[in-house]
Amino acid sequence: MNKKQIKRNVILGILFFLPVVFLLFLYPAKHNYIALDILEENVSDITGFTSDDTKTIQLKDHITILGFIGTNPQDKYIAMSNLKELMYDKFKGFKRFQIVMVLPHSAKAEAEVLKKELSKYEYLEYWKYVYGTENEIKHLYNSLNLIKDLDENLATNDVVIIDKELNLRGRIDDRTDNEKQSNKPVYQLKSYDCIKVAELKNKMSEDLRIIFTEYRQKRKGNFNSETRRANELLNKPE
Secondary structure, eight states, rough: OHHHHHHHHHHHHHHHHHHHHHHHHHHHHHHTOOOEEEOOOOOOOOOOTBOOOOSOOOSSSSSSEEEEEEEEEEHHHHHHHIIIIIIHHHTTSSSEEEEEEEEEEEGGGHHHHHHHHOOHHHHHHTTTEEEEEEHHHHHHHHEEEEEOOOOTTSSSEEEEETTTTTTEEEEEEOOOOHHHTTTOOOOOOOOTTTTTTHHIIIIIHHHHHHHHHHHHHHHTOOOHHHHHHHHHHHHHOO
């Protein structure tokens, strides 16, 4: 065997084994997967709210981005446009994904205008609007146990992630590496501001990807919820 043949065989061997080595690195990571934190349980469902949709709209058994756009929904056009471009367009192909916007009955006409603006170029099949009374909206929002309150119009620029079991998902510890090294106090990330494009792109997008990965692993039987919960309790701030 001459040198050229040896060199060729070595190169072919490297090309063959590189993907195998890469998969071996991925394998333990898959089984030690840590899910996105559960920050609140037993979030109220929306089955009591009304909608123009022919199908029943509910949070249970869906992965939902939930928002509140209030009595003047057109005021939230920029926030909703950011959400559509950065979240809806990216995740609309995932099974059981939906975006649900909550608003009072009196805002129905304005909601139709917003709906037409957002769906100018495509029908937003997985973007829903539900209507309720002021008390129903406040009850739903209070079940999220967020720091920020709804404004006087029952609206906020923030949205939350609700999983299939009606848990609010987010980050128990949202500190940066520098903040951790400096021993800054722990703070959570429970909601995402739709005006802040970087927060949607760098945090919410990643968090949704983690949730979809988690449910995919659950279907394959590779996800250990006890390990996840143990890690949450160990890392939960006092």
